[in-house]
Amino acid sequence: MTETAAAAPAGGGPPEGPAASRDAAALLRSPEYLRLLLLAAVIGVPISAAAYYFLQLVGTLQRWVFMDLPRAVGLPAAPVWWPLPVLVLAGVLVGAAIRHLPGGGGHSPVDGFSTGGAPTPAELPGVLVAALATLALGVVLGPEAPLIALGAGLAVCAVRLTRRDVPHQVGAVVAAAGSFAAISALFGSPILGAFLLMEASGLGGATLGLVLVPGLLAAGVGSLIFIGLNELTGLGTVSLVLPGLPPFSHPDIAQFAWAVVVGVLSAVAGSAIRWLALVLRARVERRTLLLTPVAGLAIAGLAIAYGLGTGRSSSEVLFSGQEEMGPLLQNSAGYSVAALLLLVACKGLAYSVSLSGFRGGPVFPAMFIGAAGGIALSHLPGLPLVPGVAMGIGAMCVVMLRLPMTSVLLATLLLFSDGLAVMPLVIVAVVVAHVVTARLAPGPTTQPTSAGPAAVAAPADRSAPRPAAPAEEPHGG
Template sequence: MEAAGIGGAMLDVSLVPGLLAAGVGALIFIGLGAWTGLGTFSLAIPNLPPAGQLNGAEFGWALAIGLAAALTGTAIRQLARVVRPYVERRQVLLTPVVGLLVAGLAVAYSLVSGRSSSEVLFSGQTSLGPLIDDAAGYSAWTLVVLMVCKGLAYGASMSSFRGGPIFPALFLGAAGGVALSHLPGLALVPAVGMGMGAMSATMLRLPLTSVLLASLLLLADGLAIMPVVIVAVVVAYVASARLAARPAIAGEDPAARGHIADEAARTGSPTTP
């Protein structure tokens, strides 16, 4: 349904080649005949603690996490929207400057926290599992610094670079969930699932896909926590849509309002280099 809404009249043109590419890509990993392929690959996060039974407090947390994700994601998109016109005027000069700022944020996070700068510098695909596995090793202060640096790097990169928007959103949501899991009434796995789903819904504006991503990444626990993930995703999606209905900033073309976020869902938006 979401693909149909995004593709519109171009759905047939974009869907069929993508479907064929997915099939050919799968053969590269699983092999064909005597060729063994590259081996299977899974994005699911292993060794998670049992999710347990959901409780009423976690549904309350779902509302709060959805609102927090909407505010955070909207701020990131707004940062990209403000910076982008300046970079477009002098791309050759300012694009490397933005890259240096992102690198500076990564170095600053590493110096302050003692953690790897790759958690800020890259998309978060390879850092997502270790972040959740070692959740107890991250202090609340470290997680706050991580989210601030990662969010600023994400927004700055969206204004200047191109790349996938999915894993930076998932990583930010997971980091927020780990931070909130230190509070009473919220277990780690539901917190991470709600954070990933809500942040993805805010940045991608694809609520069904966001629920699916969070559920698949958490394996069997994803099914157990799906009700609260759905609540967080719906709240984040509605709240971010409401926040996006704002007056145009100075110098912005009203017709281009929301262009960055829509481009992220349609073609792959800029993200961390």
């Protein structure tokens, strides 16, 4: 890419006026940009395939650890205490990756989609180990953040294998395209993943057009690769799929009042989850090797408490909620209000502990908790199931992600034909939750940016010295 790309303002801010727009228009017509589009399409193929098999590996390990391994050691099924050693092992592996591998296993998920640029080749193993241990062993986090980081890192590595002196702007756009390709089908649609990255990166104006086109192209190619590999391998989909819900015609005045209530309740609950996660992280980071396994023990205890209290599977508390959300909605009539409230409480606390010390994405647990809370509220007069679920998902997502547009889309596009009907309610719930969350925050908040395309306009300088990690205190200190 030519130096014209430097017209994009650092940090992804607004364009610098008409000159930036003219530069962007000229760049769109240039041969260099066409070559960049071709590169994005080519890179999208292997990265999306790698993302597909990564997600399949996570699913295979989950089934092996929680279903096959108990039988292999002579047990008829996983006993109620089974999550205890598994989650402690997760804490040991993730703590070791954070402490001893370059890059600290990736960024802390309690910060949202944090900036930092693509991982270097030396940091990719740490991101991979921490993500696999987190996701495969039942920690309450999703795969989207590791996929964004791995996609960006692999894309930059692939380009630098062919050319050492990759221009700064080209490397940034390629990293963004890799992130787009990696999560292209994770949310069931490449548009949802692309919009998430676009809003999280804070891009706008001329910069948005320059970066979004290669990213969308890579996402489209990646989505086709996901579909093709599903058909070819027969391993099944790795995308979020929600079941058909009862038809919903149009909202009424009572449901708009419920949208305000849902927004306020989500802001309070989500802010409490984030506050607890930040408090715990400050302590876990001081004794990573000791306290990350303790955090895993706490997550397992919450899952066991829910299972014993309701007679249901502890897996509803464990994991990200990506695969559990469909059965929850499909069988919502079989849950009592007490069971749903206990599920929200246990999952929320486990989510908070997971955010404090493990490595993964914050999206799917927020969606699951919002959906469970919406189902519980739908038992009250004036709130049907579909708008309750949609508003719960959107409001909880905006509290945890601080991305209002993405939260509205997540809550509506996933509901298919019901989505358009509930969108006005979701918008109100999301806006109320967003504003109340800002009021509950201890100080001025800034919109987090993505680990993938956050560095599109100005990638992080990996050669600069980094702050030293906090020294780990002796266990007796």
